[in-house]
Amino acid sequence: MRHVWPPGGPPGELDRAALAEVYAYPAHPARPFVRVNFVASADGAVADAASGLSGGLAAPGDRQVFGLLRELADVVLAGAGTVRTEGYRGVRTTPGRRARRRARGQAEVPPVAVVTTTASAIGPDDALLTDTAVPPLLLTTASAAEQARRRLGGAAEVVALGEDDVAPAAALGALADRGLHRVLCEGGPTLFGAFAAAGLVDELCLSLAPQLAGAGPGRILDGPAGGGPPTPLRLASAVAHDDALLLRYRTARGDAADPP
Numbered sequence: 001m002r003h004v005w006p007p008g009g010p011p012g013e014l015d016r017a018a019l020a021e022v023y024a025y026p027a028h029p030a031r032p033f034v035r036v037n038f039v040a041s042a043d044g045a046v047a048d049a050a051s052g053l054s055g056g057l058a059a060p061g062d063r064q065v066f067g068l069l070r071e072l073a074d075v076v077l078a079g080a081g082t083v084r085t086e087g088y089r090g091v092r093t094t095p096g097r098r099a100r101r102r103a104r105g106q107a108e109v110p111p112v113a114v115v116t117t118t119a120s121a122i123g124p125d126d127a128l129l130t131d132t133a134v135p136p137l138l139l140t141t142a143s144a145a146e147q148a149r150r151r152l153g154g155a156a157e158v159v160a161l162g163e164d165d166v167a168p169a170a171a172l173g174a175l176a177d178r179g180l181h182r183v184l185c186e187g188g189p190t191l192f193g194a195f196a197a198a199g200l201v202d203e204l205c206l207s208l209a210p211q212l213a214g215a216g217p218g219r220i221l222d223g224p225a226g227g228g229p230p231t232p233l234r235l236a237s238a239v240a241h242d243d244a245l246l247l248r249y250r251t252a253r254g255d256a257a258d259p260p
Ligand SMILES: NC(=O)c1ccc[n+]([C@@H]2O[C@H](COP(=O)([O-])OP(=O)(O)OC[C@H]3O[C@@H](n4cnc5c(N)ncnc54)[C@H](OP(=O)(O)O)[C@@H]3O)[C@@H](O)[C@H]2O)c1
Pocket: 037, 038, 039, 040, 045, 046, 047, 052, 053, 054, 078, 079, 080, 081, 082, 083, 085, 086, 115, 116, 117, 118, 119, 120, 121, 165, 166, 167, 168, 186, 187, 188, 189, 190, 191, 192, 194, 222
């Protein structure tokens, strides 16, 4: 299904219920369904050149979609670089969000799961651990896990998944073991690159911010050059709002799991 609202969009907020229909996950995913969410400037920047943060790109419609995608997900997955740079804390909630999640058979608040080789960027005083309704998951390597458990105590669930690196498939396996199938990957570019290279991306939600950020910031996907051929995408929905474009693309993998 393709949704295109007229440029400029309806005034004020986007309709929450209509948006929730557009962004609904497949009803009963038999395996983790990986939705990736990014905002980029019209000239392709992943962050605001001055601050190095994504917040400088976000338009009101994008902020609304960002919150909605978190509300719909079983787990928010992010790389340690994003958690560190963007100052992650636990997912914010409201009584309404909790009630809607309960009605969908989901836990009231989704945990944040951090992918990190070393786990060194996460400390016991970080808001990710101290300002959250549910403990985060740390998906890390065997060599880092023991020390991380000692440092963080029970404030995070530390999961050892590999010797030197956390393979995206292993990360998804650990989430599936915990019943976390509706995955929202918020990047950053390095983690997205790893998932794309592994062929494990089902959907890309891309908000195109109405600005030229200028030279400097990188792209939404990063990693070693010379990977495989390009991954074709199908435009599944497009919403125009306040000069921003809120795009949702499906890969063939995503379409196979949830046929259009
Ligand atoms: N525009 C947007 O929507 C958006 C979204 C997210 C981020 N950003 C921006 O992106 C920038 C950060 O980029 P980034 O590439 O550094 O972010 P990132 O992918 O979140 O972080 C990279 C780090 O994550 C860990 N990691 C990633 N893949 C891993 C794997 N397969 N196995 C083990 N560890 C893995 C490693 O941490 P360790 O070093 O701990 O091992 C790695 O150094 C910031 O400027 C942020 O603001 C923008």
